[in-house]
Amino acid sequence: MNWKFAITGVAALCLFVGAGTLLSPASVAQDAKTDTKTLKPAASFQSIANERERSVALFQEAGKVIQHPRCVNCHPATDRPLQGANMHPHQPPVFRGDGGMGLPGMQCTTCHSADNTPVVGQADTIKSIPGNPAWHLAPIEMAWAGKSLAQICQQIKDPARNGGKTMDEIVEHMAHDELVGWGWNPGAGREPVPGTQAEFGELISAWVKSGAACPAS
Amino acid sequence: MVTFTLNGQERTFDGDPDTPLLWVIRDFEKLTGTKYGCGVAQCGACTVHLDGMPRRSCVTPIATIEGSEVVTIEGVSGTEADAVKTAWTGLDVPQCGYCQSGQIMSAVALLQMIPKPTDADIDGAMAGNICRCATYHRIRAAIHNAASSMEG
Numbered sequence: 001m002n003w004k005f006a007i008t009g010v011a012a013l014c015l016f017v018g019a020g021t022l023l024s025p026a027s028v029a030q031d032a033k034t035d036t037k038t039l040k041p042a043a044s045f046q047s048i049a050n051e052r053e054r055s056v057a058l059f060q061e062a063g064k065v066i067q068h069p070r071c072v073n074c075h076p077a078t079d080r081p082l083q084g085a086n087m088h089p090h091q092p093p094v095f096r097g098d099g100g101m102g103l104p105g106m107q108c109t110t111c112h113s114a115d116n117t118p119v120v121g122q123a124d125t126i127k128s129i130p131g132n133p134a135w136h137l138a139p140i141e142m143a144w145a146g147k148s149l150a151q152i153c154q155q156i157k158d159p160a161r162n163g164g165k166t167m168d169e170i171v172e173h174m175a176h177d178e179l180v181g182w183g184w185n186p187g188a189g190r191e192p193v194p195g196t197q198a199e200f201g202e203l204i205s206a207w208v209k210s211g212a213a214c215p216a217s
Numbered sequence: 218m219v220t221f222t223l224n225g226q227e228r229t230f231d232g233d234p235d236t237p238l239l240w241v242i243r244d245f246e247k248l249t250g251t252k253y254g255c256g257v258a259q260c261g262a263c264t265v266h267l268d269g270m271p272r273r274s275c276v277t278p279i280a281t282i283e284g285s286e287v288v289t290i291e292g293v294s295g296t297e298a299d300a301v302k303t304a305w306t307g308l309d310v311p312q313c314g315y316c317q318s319g320q321i322m323s324a325v326a327l328l329q330m331i332p333k334p335t336d337a338d339i340d341g342a343m344a345g346n347i348c349r350c351a352t353y354h355r356i357r358a359a360i361h362n363a364a365s366s367m368e369g
Contacts, residue, residue, distance in 0.1 A: 092345035105342025
């Protein structure tokens with residue numbers, strides 16, 4: 001048995017795999033990482049001549065915000081909110097209640113304040129308790145968790161599932177609502193949604209102006 | 218300077234505005250019935266009543282309670298509190314007891330909101346109060362007993 005050749009072979013394989021990891025996948029990951037933290041300006045989509053294609057592309061860009069855990073966690077498919085980047089069920093177990101404000105005796109305001117609150121406790125993984133004056137769950141008809149971007153797009157346009165809003169009101173909500181804006185200011189220990197609320201509002205506005213087309217999937 | 222009411226008496230606090238209410242209650246007011254459990258609103262041991270609603274004092278910066286009314290286990294009173302005290306001692310609910318002031322504050326608040334709670338109401342209101350001795354079955358029974366005693 002020639003151990004020397006065997007060990008050299010393993011070392012060569014490791015080197016090969018290591019080099020591969022360092023080169024192409026890493027550069028792709030770097031692009032993806034940058035891509036999840038920023039939003040392309042709405043104006044940059046003008047280069048897409050076909051209006052419908054441009055509209056879809058605008059919504060897909062806005063989808064980086066809409067499908068982010070900061071947004072989806074409070075648009076759950078059940079009566080229990082989600083938490084964290086991995087979107088696990090909220091701990092402690094809390095439930096929707098009247099107006100999405102929690103159950104009697106265990107309302108959102110039992111723990112959540114008007115502002116994000118840094119904690120001085122012992123948990124390394126919890127840096128702050130998120131907060132906003134309007135902290136509450138989105139109504140169940142606005143559930144986004146588990147849905148495709150195409151399904152969410154249709155839902156946002158449907159007055160029966162968007163709180164009876166016109167498209168102009170949708171633009172206003174996305175661009176200026178304070179609780180929506182929390183996504184860009186989620187407190188210590190939580191990744192904000194990409195870009196800025198102003199950029200997001202411009203994407204939604206441009207999407208509506210271009211016909212509010214939805215992705216096929 | 219923050220001014221608030223603690224168990225019916227006006228109090229002031231002139232320290233760091235980020236100081237959690239729990240620290241003020243325990244370290245400055247020396248009311249140690251309210252317990253520190255996790256410090257991150259995961260266990261319920263620090264529950265007090267803030268303007269009549271249950272609130273985790275460990276995640277409540279003192280600056281946010283200007284003008285508010287705080288009630289702790291030392292000061293909680295009234296029909297619901299009396300009923301809970303009788304029911305708790307009647308069933309000998311606590312084991313180690315560490316979580317119990319938080320449990321009681323949540324139970325009293327529940328009964329103030331829902332005088333005759335169902336099991337589901339109790340689960341909903343008490344889900345954030347953890348008991349390592351697992352006295353949950355006695356807690357639930359005691360809340361039902363307290364509710365029944367208030368009916369007469």
